[in-house]
Amino acid sequence: MSHTVEILSVGTELLLGNIANTDAQMLSQGLSALGLNVYWHTVVGDNPQRAREAVRAAKQRADIIITTGGLGPTCDDLTKNVLAEAFGKKLVFHEPSAERIRSYFARLGRPITENNYQQALLPEGCTVLDNDWGTAPGCAFEAEGCHVVMLPGPPSECGPMFRHRVVPYLRQFSEGIIASHTLKLFGIGESQVESRLRDQMNAMTNPTLAPYAKEGECELRVTAKAPTDGEAQALLCPTVEQIRGMFGAKVYGVDVPSLEAVVLDLLKEKHLTLGCAESCTGGLIAKRMTDLPGASQVFRGGIVSYTNEVKHHVLGVPQELLDRCGAVSAPVAQAMAEGARQVLGCNIAVSSTGVAGPDRDDRGNEVGTMFVAIAAAQGSYVRPLNLGNRPMRARLRTQTAHHAFDLARRYLSGLPFEDENG
Amino acid sequence: MSHTVEILSVGTELLLGNIANTDAQMLSQGLSALGLNVYWHTVVGDNPQRAREAVRAAKQRADIIITTGGLGPTCDDLTKNVLAEAFGKKLVFHEPSAERIRSYFARLGRPITENNYQQALLPEGCTVLDNDWGTAPGCAFEAEGCHVVMLPGPPSECGPMFRHRVVPYLRQFSEGIIASHTLKLFGIGESQVESRLRDQMNAMTNPTLAPYAKEGECELRVTAKAPTDGEAQALLCPTVEQIRGMFGAKVYGVDVPSLEAVVLDLLKEKHLTLGCAESCTGGLIAKRMTDLPGASQVFRGGIVSYTNEVKHHVLGVPQELLDRCGAVSAPVAQAMAEGARQVLGCNIAVSSTGVAGPDRDDRGNEVGTMFVAIAAAQGSYVRPLNLGNRPMRARLRTQTAHHAFDLARRYLSGLPFEDENG
Numbered sequence: 001m002s003h004t005v006e007i008l009s010v011g012t013e014l015l016l017g018n019i020a021n022t023d024a025q026m027l028s029q030g031l032s033a034l035g036l037n038v039y040w041h042t043v044v045g046d047n048p049q050r051a052r053e054a055v056r057a058a059k060q061r062a063d064i065i066i067t068t069g070g071l072g073p074t075c076d077d078l079t080k081n082v083l084a085e086a087f088g089k090k091l092v093f094h095e096p097s098a099e100r101i102r103s104y105f106a107r108l109g110r111p112i113t114e115n116n117y118q119q120a121l122l123p124e125g126c127t128v129l130d131n132d133w134g135t136a137p138g139c140a141f142e143a144e145g146c147h148v149v150m151l152p153g154p155p156s157e158c159g160p161m162f163r164h165r166v167v168p169y170l171r172q173f174s175e176g177i178i179a180s181h182t183l184k185l186f187g188i189g190e191s192q193v194e195s196r197l198r199d200q201m202n203a204m205t206n207p208t209l210a211p212y213a214k215e216g217e218c219e220l221r222v223t224a225k226a227p228t229d230g231e232a233q234a235l236l237c238p239t240v241e242q243i244r245g246m247f248g249a250k251v252y253g254v255d256v257p258s259l260e261a262v263v264l265d266l267l268k269e270k271h272l273t274l275g276c277a278e279s280c281t282g283g284l285i286a287k288r289m290t291d292l293p294g295a296s297q298v299f300r301g302g303i304v305s306y307t308n309e310v311k312h313h314v315l316g317v318p319q320e321l322l323d324r325c326g327a328v329s330a331p332v333a334q335a336m337a338e339g340a341r342q343v344l345g346c347n348i349a350v351s352s353t354g355v356a357g358p359d360r361d362d363r364g365n366e367v368g369t370m371f372v373a374i375a376a377a378q379g380s381y382v383r384p385l386n387l388g389n390r391p392m393r394a395r396l397r398t399q400t401a402h403h404a405f406d407l408a409r410r411y412l413s414g415l416p417f418e419d420e421n422g
Numbered sequence: 423m424s425h426t427v428e429i430l431s432v433g434t435e436l437l438l439g440n441i442a443n444t445d446a447q448m449l450s451q452g453l454s455a456l457g458l459n460v461y462w463h464t465v466v467g468d469n470p471q472r473a474r475e476a477v478r479a480a481k482q483r484a485d486i487i488i489t490t491g492g493l494g495p496t497c498d499d500l501t502k503n504v505l506a507e508a509f510g511k512k513l514v515f516h517e518p519s520a521e522r523i524r525s526y527f528a529r530l531g532r533p534i535t536e537n538n539y540q541q542a543l544l545p546e547g548c549t550v551l552d553n554d555w556g557t558a559p560g561c562a563f564e565a566e567g568c569h570v571v572m573l574p575g576p577p578s579e580c581g582p583m584f585r586h587r588v589v590p591y592l593r594q595f596s597e598g599i600i601a602s603h604t605l606k607l608f609g610i611g612e613s614q615v616e617s618r619l620r621d622q623m624n625a626m627t628n629p630t631l632a633p634y635a636k637e638g639e640c641e642l643r644v645t646a647k648a649p650t651d652g653e654a655q656a657l658l659c660p661t662v663e664q665i666r667g668m669f670g671a672k673v674y675g676v677d678v679p680s681l682e683a684v685v686l687d688l689l690k691e692k693h694l695t696l697g698c699a700e701s702c703t704g705g706l707i708a709k710r711m712t713d714l715p716g717a718s719q720v721f722r723g724g725i726v727s728y729t730n731e732v733k734h735h736v737l738g739v740p741q742e743l744l745d746r747c748g749a750v751s752a753p754v755a756q757a758m759a760e761g762a763r764q765v766l767g768c769n770i771a772v773s774s775t776g777v778a779g780p781d782r783d784d785r786g787n788e789v790g791t792m793f794v795a796i797a798a799a800q801g802s803y804v805r806p807l808n809l810g811n812r813p814m815r816a817r818l819r820t821q822t823a824h825h826a827f828d829l830a831r832r833y834l835s836g837l838p839f840e841d842e843n844g
Contacts, residue, residue: 015460017450018634020442024465028439038437039472043446043463050461057479212440276726282712283705286726290704293780293815295728301736302726304698304708310723310766314736344732358715392578393715 003147003173005031005038006062008054010070010079011153012045023068023151023158030162034170035178035225036064046070051082059086063146066166069153071136077118079150080139087143089123097128097137104135129165133157140169147173179232180223181240185250186259186406187419190218196246207235209243216399217259249415252406259405260288266412267298267348274408275344276302277315277336279327280354280370284401300346305336315339326363328353330382333371341375348376348411350404354385356396370400374407374417381417383407425569425595427453427460428484430476432492432501433575434467445490445573445580452584456592457600457647458486468492473504481508485568488588491575493558499540501572502561509565511545519550519559526557551587555579562591569595601654602645603662607672608681608828609841612640618668629657631665638821639681671837674828681827682710688834689720689770696830697766698724699737699758701749702776702792706823722768727758737761748785750775752804755793763797770798770833772826776807778818792822796829796839803839805829 007024014021024041031038040062044050051070058065070079084091098120105112119136122128129138129149134157140149149166151158171177185193190213194201197220201209207224220243224235244251253262267274276285286302289295303314308327311317317335325331336351354370355361368388374381385403387396410417429446436443446463453460462484466472473492480487492501506513520542527534541558544550551560551571556579562571571588573580593599607615612635616623619642623631629646642665646657666673675684689696698707708724711717725736730749733739739757747753758773776792777783790810796803807825809818832839 009463014447014463015450016454017447017452017460020444020447021463022442025436025439025442028437030439032438038439039467039469041431041436041443041463041465045461047461053483061475278705278708281709282717282721283700283708283710283724283726284712286700286705286728287703287709288705290706290726290728290778291816291819295704299704299728301728301732302705302724303736304705304712304724304726306708306712306718306721306723313767314723314725314765343736345735356712394713397713 003036003064004062005036005064005066006040006042006058007038008058008065008067009041009043009153010046010051010067011043012047014043014069015045022155023153026155026159027066027068027162030167031066033178033180033221033223034167035223036170046078048078048082051078052086055082055086059144059146064149064170065146066149066151068151068158071119071138071150071152077121080121080123083148083150084123087123087141087146087148089125089141089143091121092124094120094122094128094137097122097130100130100137101135127169129161129169131157131161132164133160138165140166176225176227177229177232178223178225179229179236180221181236181254183220183222183240183243183247183251184253184256184259185218185220185247186216186252186402187250188218188247189213193218193220193247197243204239207239209239216395216402249410249413249419252409258288259402259409261292263405263408263412264289264292264295264298266409268294270412272347272412273298273300273345275300275340275346275349276404277311277340277349277351278302278304279306279311279336279352280356281352281397281401281404282306282356284397285350285352285404288401288405300344303340303343311336311339315343326361326365328355328361328363328365328369328371330371330373330384333373334375334380334382337373337375337380348374348408350374350408352400352404354396354400356393356400358393368396370396370403372400372404372407374404374411376411381407381411383417425458425486426484427458427486427488428462428464428480429460430480430487430489431463431465431575432468432473432489433465434469436465436491437467444577445575448577448581449488449490449584452589453488455600455602455643455645456589457645458592468500470500470504473500474508477504477508481566481568486571486592487568488571488573490573490580493541493560493572493574499543502543502545505570505572506545509545509563509568509570511547511563511565513543514546516542516544516550516559519544519552522552522559523557549591551583551591553579553583554586555582560587562588598647598649599651599654600645600647601651601658602643603658603676605642605644605662605665605669605673606675606678606681607640607642607669608638608674608824609672610640610669611635615640615642615669619665626661629661631661638817638824671832671835671841674831680710681824681831683714685827685830685834686711686714686717686720688831690716692834694769694834695720695722695767697722697762697768697771698826699733699762699771699773700724700726701728701733701758701774702778703774703819703823703826704728704778706819707772707774707826710823710827722766725762725765733758733761737765748783748787750777750783750785750787750791750793752793752795752806755795756797756802756804759795759797759802770796770830772796772830774822774826776818776822778815778822780815790818792818792825794822794826794829796826796833798833803829803833805839 126141226232340349357367370385648654762771779789792807
């Protein structure tokens, strides 16, 4: 299929800049992964006239229109009314949706008002997309050669509605299956990945291969079209394995959410515990680890040692080492990791120390000079980093935390800490 | 002035969902604050035909068009070419911009290629908006009753370009000054703020008052229009003071970025140091503090005690207390804060303990049961929290960290820890 998609978002809060249009981003990612071409995003406010104008334009230039927002009682169900009108559909009362709304409010113990029932008015003959994450149902219909899909605006509803309702719906109109795998790489830039794969990417038609840069990481998405999922997987597997072979230990996972999620799973699998000692990352490593549900099974804790006194008194870093080498040094990074391992009583500890800026430190170390270390039963290891070409505090900290997780991941997977070919 | 603005973003990366359109959000906020009505956001890819179609539509419905992206050499300067064509302008070589590009590359020590100079081609007679944050200059011109402003796409360039170049440019066309102040409130919901202010908000015309909900906080923006800044401020001040009086200690600042930034400033002002002991927030408090440049002057560090052993061995929480009351309890929160103050050698320490979920703890405490505490020379204080109505891990953690910073802010400002009227 070579459909053209327009995403039409309805909501004054977008035009006021109260929120970013993350729904459009999420939908664009998901639709691209299905092989659909998104050519337009349009945003209008809760205004019937402009919504009508936007729908008129979208009808002319797209054959799949996906709307977000404007389904709730506070905006008079603007989107539903305008789309139904544009495609000559009546809105009819959908009793099962009314029942869902009733039981939703009952579960919350909140009173239901008459305008809540308006959400059960849906275009005649549409496919109802049940909303298990909120009250307003979504819907989809085909008319005048155009597929229309309407989704609620809150991202916590729009996301699961897309994955669980819209993807299966759109697959009906696809001649086959589109499947993809995402390889996650750390320690190599998007441009390097691209230059090593460019010829291959250009030559490939099915599967296709596309790189994406992500805050100091790189993703490679392999996508195949085939009549069945089995056939799609058969097309995908050799490419996935070939890329794994090409980039070796730099590939930290396939279809995994993050480096820290891989570390968490490895720790659980091996029944080992983790701790950390952080200077320049200031709590970010611990925060990212504990963002994950289930972290408490394997994560014991961390010390944020933002001063030399805390490094010495809490982590036991020798004062002599701090005086001689300075806090931003390989020996101190190592002593911090070893100290954290002792103090926190964990199997493995990682540490970070460095200059996150805005200014160089009192020993003249440049912004971006960083050290991460790991300590385990077998010994410890320090990786020096020079991130000076990206001197933004938040990015430097994110990148340094990535490296700490990368050390843990490599240790737990039995991989060398550094690749021989750099 | 009652201008109508359309934001037109050009970039295939937006349509693929690689990034969210944060430029449009930032611009919408800024333009709304200037009193300009943003009625449309449109996104197209790096495609001349669709870009032309988008410009045609924007010309008809808006009298200010602001574009982002499509100015670089990799997309053939798509935006500049299309806009110049649409308004019958020639592109002419702008030597000062070429010189800026030359010196930018010289500073970075990178070679300059011929296509970089294309960025110095600008619509004849335009106002050049110098780009101090990247290479592609922006520009602005008026034609056919329409103001056109073109900005580079990277948010790190688009943001400062808007604030430092576009705002002064647009002010020329304004009959007066639009000024605003933002009051930041913590400990009260947007709906409560709105219901207490609704009648007043509806009755106000200049200044106007608008509430915004922000992840567990609430903002109130007061905006005034007047011939001069002095007159605008004279309109704003009484309202700001009146609202301060109404919401008392719940107002944590005016025109300040965050609770932690207020805490950082108060610590610097009073020459006091801070530390923290975190259980359920798992490093988030330390991370937010150290996100701020200059935190190292006053922030000594933190202990992330994700197990009872770490609470006992590192923070010195009595084992008997942990056994008797459980880790999620007021006495343990207090002992954690007191322990952190001792161990980290800081003047003030805050702590958090609670159940962030997804499951209740082994003592049957519900998800959302939280305690935050503060310890200082004068003693300590615990605030119990029941955040169970919003059972999402990330939100619970954010909210709990907010409360810890709120305790520090109140302590440092000499305010009571709790308001009498709730």
